[in-house]
Amino acid sequence: MNTSLKALAVFITLAGSAWAEDLQDLPDDTLLGEVVTATENGEEERLLDLMREVQARGFLMFPKPQTCTFSYPDTEFFGNEIFRGAVRWGFGTDLRELAMSQGFCGCIYNLGSLDAFTTERVDKPAHALTAADFNTMRRYRNADWNTIDQRYATFREESCGA
Template sequence: MNTSLKALAVFIALAGSAWAEDLQDLPDDTLLGEVVTATENGEEERLLDLMREVQARGLLMFPKPQTCTFSYPDTEFFGNEIFRGAVRWGFGTDLRELAMSQGFCGCIYDLGSLDAFTQERIGKPAQDATTSDFSVFRKYRRSDWSDVNERYQNFQLERCGS
């Protein structure tokens, strides 16, 4: 009987492995269950592939509440809500597209720095942005802010489960 149970377990594991060849298609809870199964069965290569997918999704075995924020420099420019909003939308649009291209489910602000963004747009760090720079930020990618945000929300639901 013990041999029959082992054979059944091997069959289930093999069937499960064949069923889930594309790890990206697995729901988060199934993926984590597969990690446990691969660990118990000593499937080192499969476990490595599974853990790479866990990492790519930003899943943690013991998740902590995640906050996704960044801070603006304490300057007159960023003290203006309209100026701050224009920078945030442009910066966020770039980061959302980058997250989607990488299959990244973590905080988008971990993918880039505000200083690098402003350096590319106005040739100086965020700290040095002035009122005369506002028009650059206001116009930057304005036409596709909504489209990228909608695609990112769908990506979050389909890929990240949130």
């Protein structure tokens, strides 16, 4: 009987290794289909093996939502929410327009530099802005902000699925 148990243990070990090798040979779509099937059937051990293979292949089953943000310099100017908003709207308006012209669906802040924007407007980098620069920033394309934002929202919906 002891020999029978050893034989059974060897068989299970070999069968498990063969199953793991079989998982490596599955096409991606079949592997994902097997994950669904194992989940629906409550096959915990099989699901664990399948998920290990999914992880080994580097599949991202539940991607984190992408965020589109940029950071402001830590200065007195940008500490003022109204000043920060004026710069953000002007900068964002230019970037939205650029994104639409290029058919770009990614994060608009990847298309330009805040320093380049402020240097072009007031001849200084963002960290050097002062209260004296506020009116220039506030007036920059102020009349375009809403129109461009609406066009950009339509562009995103139609071209980017967002």
